[in-house]
Amino acid sequence: MVLDAPVIVDAAIRSTTRIKGPEAANVPPGLARLYVEADIQSLIRGPAAMPLRIGYLLDVRPDARGRLPNLRKLRVLLFARPVAGNDAQIQLIRPDAQRDWTPAADALTRRITTEVLAADAPPSITGLGNSFHTPGALPGEGETQIFLITADARPVSLSIVTQPAGTKRWVVSLSDVVDQAARPPERDTLLWYRLACFLPPALPGTAEPQAAEDYRFVLDSLGSCDRGSPPA
Known part of the structure; x- marks a missing residue:
C-alpha cells in the first residue's frame, strides 16, 4: 500500500455520517457507506500543503x-x-x-516510505535472466549466480555459495559488483518485498539442476509473501 498511495496520513477520526440513497448505490452487499471526517496528526507522505481536517468515504460492515x-x-x-x-x-x-x-504499524509504514522515496530504492523485479553454476575445488562446493530482470534495467543478481559441508548462504547485489559480505534482506523491507513477492516460483526448465536447487533455497529463505490483499 505504501507503493500505491501518494498520500499517507496518521489521523484521528472526528465524526462519521452514514450515506444512503444514490451515493451508496454501489456499496457491496452487507456493507454500509460512511463519510468520515478525520484530523491529521501527522503527514507521512503527500503534498506539503494539506488541511488539518480531511474527509473520505469508508465502507464498513454492521454487526449482527x-x-x-x-x-x-x-x-x-x-x-x-x-x-x-x-x-x-x-x-x-x-x-x-x-x-x-x-x-x-506507524514505524513500519514510515520506514518503508523512506525506502520507497530513496534515490537508490531497489527496482521492481519483472523476471529472471541468465543463471549459471560454477563448481568449486572441493566436492560439493560451488557458487550459483542468477541475474534478474528489472523494470528500469538496473542490475540485480543473486549469488548462492555452497560450502563442502553442504551449508549454503546467499546475497543479493544491486550493482554489477557482488558483495559476498552482504546479508540477505530483512523481512518487511522494500528489497525483501521486491524479491519475495515478485520472483517467479522456479527457474526455467533449461536451467542447471544445481542452479534450480539453489534458487529454491533463496525462495525458501525469503519465506512467503503476504501482500495483504483486501478480502473478496
Whole structure:
C-alpha cells in the first residue's frame, strides 16, 4: 500500500455520517457507506500543503444487530490518493486502506516510505535472466549466480555459495559488483518485498539442476509473501 498511495496520513477520526440513497448505490452487499471526517496528526507522505481536517468515504460492515462500528476518536493510518480539485478530500486506494494505528504499524509504514522515496530504492523485479553454476575445488562446493530482470534495467543478481559441508548462504547485489559480505534482506523491507513477492516460483526448465536447487533455497529463505490483499 505504501507503493500505491501518494498520500499517507496518521489521523484521528472526528465524526462519521452514514450515506444512503444514490451515493451508496454501489456499496457491496452487507456493507454500509460512511463519510468520515478525520484530523491529521501527522503527514507521512503527500503534498506539503494539506488541511488539518480531511474527509473520505469508508465502507464498513454492521454487526449482527445492524449497528455500525463506533469509529469516533479512533486513530488510524490512511493510505489514499488526492481528490482532484478538493484538497480537503482523499480517496482510499482500496477498501481496507484504513488501518488501526499502532506504534509498530506507524514505524513500519514510515520506514518503508523512506525506502520507497530513496534515490537508490531497489527496482521492481519483472523476471529472471541468465543463471549459471560454477563448481568449486572441493566436492560439493560451488557458487550459483542468477541475474534478474528489472523494470528500469538496473542490475540485480543473486549469488548462492555452497560450502563442502553442504551449508549454503546467499546475497543479493544491486550493482554489477557482488558483495559476498552482504546479508540477505530483512523481512518487511522494500528489497525483501521486491524479491519475495515478485520472483517467479522456479527457474526455467533449461536451467542447471544445481542452479534450480539453489534458487529454491533463496525462495525458501525469503519465506512467503503476504501482500495483504483486501478480502473478496
